[in-house]
Amino acid sequence: MKTLVIASQKGGVAKTTTTTEMAIAATSAGLATAIIDTDPQATSCFWAEARGRNDIAVASVFPALLPSKLTALEEAGCDLAIIDTPAVSKDTASAAMRHADLVLIPTKPAAFDLKSMLETIEQAQSLGKPYAIMLTMCAPLHGPELNATLARMADLHHEICPVLIHQYVAYPRAQKHGLSVQELDPGGKAAAEMRQLYAYMCRRVGIEAGLLAAPAAA
Ligand SMILES: Nc1ncnc2c1ncn2[C@@H]1O[C@H](COP(=O)(O)OP(=O)(O)OP(=O)(O)O)[C@@H](O)[C@H]1O
Numbered sequence: 254m255k256t257l258v259i260a261s262q263k264g265g266v267a268k269t270t271t272t273t274e275m276a277i278a279a280t281s282a283g284l285a286t287a288i289i290d291t292d293p294q295a296t297s298c299f300w301a302e303a304r305g306r307n308d309i310a311v312a313s314v315f316p317a318l319l320p321s322k323l324t325a326l327e328e329a330g331c332d333l334a335i336i337d338t339p340a341v342s343k344d345t346a347s348a349a350m351r352h353a354d355l356v357l358i359p360t361k362p363a364a365f366d367l368k369s370m371l372e373t374i375e376q377a378q379s380l381g382k383p384y385a386i387m388l389t390m391c392a393p394l395h396g397p398e399l400n401a402t403l404a405r406m407a408d409l410h411h412e413i414c415p416v417l418i419h420q421y422v423a424y425p426r427a428q429k430h431g432l433s434v435q436e437l438d439p440g441g442k443a444a445a446e447m448r449q450l451y452a453y454m455c456r457r458v459g460i461e462a463g464l465l466a467a468p469a470a471a
């Protein structure tokens with residue numbers, strides 16, 4: 254079993270969005286996938302409730318119980334566990350990162366977000382965990398902020414996910430119904446980004462990407 258941790262100390266940067274989208278992509282590709290929600294807000298759990306299907310196991314788990322939960326999932330044949338973490342909780346993020354094959358750090362290309370991102374990177378580094386920065390909610394016609402962020406990260410030699418995630422209304426629209434953008438609009442731009450992100454994530458954690466079949470339209 255591989256474990257992907259989505260973490261950022263900054264709130265509202267698409268941690269839960271990335272969690273649910275990657276879970277749907279993996280499930281559609283034939284991987285047994287589970288979401289572990291360590292956020293007291295339980296947003297991934299709310300998404301699963303709205304989804305109303307049993308295709309992805311989503312459980313709210315206290316950080317202290319992560320080791321036993323992950324062991325149980327592995328014994329049950331889970332291929333990929335995705336841990337959604339809360340903002341502003343370094344202890345929980347660290348508890349999750351300890352198990353990570355990859356820590357994905359979503360970040361908006363904006364000055365206020367960079368400080369939190371660097372703190373999250375430091376956490377992953379101090380635990381010796383592989384990580385990648387994922388730029389998200391980029392404006393479709395992006396300005397100089399994006400290039401400035403990319404240049405800064407390159408200077409600091411941080412790994413940047415090559416897939417840029419843009420701001421599309423499809424994301425909140427899909428989430429409202431417990432869906433992914435890949436299910437809501439498989440031919441759309443947001444879905445295409447998520448397929449690329451999934452392929453990148455698979456390469457980085459060392460799993461077969463599977464068939465990469467587009468999920469059935471909702
Ligand atoms: N690429 C995107 N384009 C447009 N809206 C997005 C995108 N990604 C996320 N959103 C929206 O931004 C909001 C915050 O996303 P999300 O809940 O995934 O962030 P989070 O980091 O998990 O937040 P929190 O820190 O509160 O847990 C949601 O309403 C979501 O639908």
Ligand SMILES: [Mg+2]
Pocket residue numbers: 268269270292296297337338
């Ligand atoms: Mg969240």
